[in-house]
Amino acid sequence: MFIIHEDLAKYDAKSDFAKHGQDVFVYNENKKIKKKKKVVFEKLHLKPELKINKDKPYLLYSCEGVLMFVSSKWKSTYYIVNPITQEELTVRYTPGEVFVCALYFCPYTRQFRVLIAQLQDTCCTYFVHIVKIWKCEKIHSSISFNFLPNSFNPVVVNGALHWITLHDLKRKGVAPCENGIMVFRMDKEELFTMPHPPVSKVCKSNQDHLAMKLMVKDDHLCLCNMILPWYIVDMWWLEDYETRSWIKRYKINLLNERIFPFSKRLSEREIRHRHAWNVKFLYLQEGGLLIYLIHFYGEEIYLYNLDRRTVKKLELPREKLLASREWALYHKSFMAIV
Template sequence: MAFECLRQLFISMLCKGDDESVRLPDCIVIDILNRLPIEVVVRCQSKRDYLGALISSRDFKTLHLSKANARGPMLLLRDSTRTNKKLYVVTNYLTKPHYLTKPVNMENLYLHSQLLVNNKKYQGVHPPHIRFSCEGVILFVNDARCGKICYVLNPTTQEEVIVQRTDHNLLCALYYCPVDHQFKLLSAGVINGSLVVYLVYTFKTQTWREIRGTSVNLLPLYKKGSPAMVNRALHWITHYDLQNKPSCDNNGILIFKMDNEQIYAKPHPGSVCNVAHIDNEHKSMMTLLVMENNLCFCHLLASQPALALDIWILEHYKKWTWNKTYNINLTPYGPGRNPDYLHRIMKPLYIQDGIFLFYFKADKYLFLYDLRHKTLNPVQLPQMIKFRPFGSYIKTLLPIVA
């Protein structure tokens, strides 16, 4: 009742009734709406009136998306206990010196009990878990590699779409196409044991179609988390073993252009980041991230007694020129741990405002490395719940089915 009274008051003040001649310009109303909490905007959108129609327009949702991206992402956490599959976001972990003195602020992403992703009668052995996150929309699968059912959900609007899959192709990405403003899925499969075929699923038509005309016969390596998105393209690593696969210098990074659906490969700095004097126990972990709209190549060097992480920046996208910009010394954390163990449990998350976020799966700590000041600070997560950080997340009003 209080919300409805406030909404009616808001309409009477800004819109002056139904007479368009006495309304405030739409641009002013949109600017005011963008400053309101998103929960209030969602409730206004559900009403069939002037405000609801304005909020549902593509122009408003596009503007809201750009402002959400400008404010920066939140950290998405999932409760990995079997009895309680909840989602949380952390909002204040970068506030200095907040993360050194105070506990993080956590917000529960409410999931309505009637959502199918909450159904306990799952099709498969394990409950759904997060596979991708893109522009405020999350994709859940039962089996991370070839799940037959995908649950696509926008926790802000509670819109949910179920995608049935009849094949066993590798799910590569959930992405938001900048051309037709639609969410899509990308998957890849191998035919006759060698030929790679790429398929795109469009939510509007609920159909899969094959991408034709590509000569790239590569599969992105499976890693949990979304591919690096920059320059209207998705990026995956295709090779890790630099010593046994010398050809990775030419096709180490797979690229999918979202606007024209072209697929091609580019080299990563494999030949120069490979350290020849490291012994056979050396393990490398390579991850692609984005920093200030630049593609980053992260290379973990885990070898006792040292632990280091090199970050290469793609300074010029068209010329494809890399520069080794940062060398992070993680030796204080590394001594006494098996290199192969470190290789498997360390997960880089993302880079925001000059802070590199990562965590070790065995600990309940996030680690924030200040790239400029070369300082490492831990952030302890609440102990009562078994959390697993997934990656970045923003709240949006984008519809899954446009």
């Protein structure tokens, strides 16, 4: 199951969310339909009295049924909301100096926490904000930490959060491959890094790391890497977490016309140069890779079976399609934020 938040900037100034509220949309596969897998569309309404409705926020993170948004008006303001219980919490951090890395649920303390990084020239100081008691605690790392993660939802496996490392503040412009994956252990509240697998010989810049996506499959950390402009996708499995032993499990050619109905559009020069980053890998489910494709005429979702090498287009309600959305993994819960 995954959740979609419409780009609310598309609405005009007359849109009165404080009066009518706003919506997030949950998509889930209907397994009752045997012949054709269909995506079921469900709307979750955020009631007008919530503070988030005074804003046009962007969805950042999803964790245990709780969502975290950032304000489009006030960059220091964040909203943490459970759309099922309608519980809401507003938090503020200093804009420009603080990078919000994750909303996570600590299984050891049974608390929601926010991991934040305070930027200081060529290094970062990381803090854990305990949402329930409004307390920030400085955390320690095994090295002088000068890394920042990408802004995607971290992958949780083996009791730790995992991100693709996006920036090495001491060596700007150099791909941090030997520290390509950031890890935060929730039990000891420690930060460290590990190298990403040897994805290719062309990983020479931070830009290459934008094509990497971490996922989890059968309690294994997985890395999905798309090599541009050839649209070759390598799927790596972390077989042994302690020895950090990676193996390449799958190799996918998105330009294979016998498998992918969108391959011709990807191979066209105009698409390749102007929309190179508009192929996204959302997550793995039941042995399938969920592929999200944006093009000139809208957007499409495909489920690719890794073992059978078959692809199926998932139906979306056409009247709801927009060119700009925020996506996150999601499952409904009644968990309290504080």
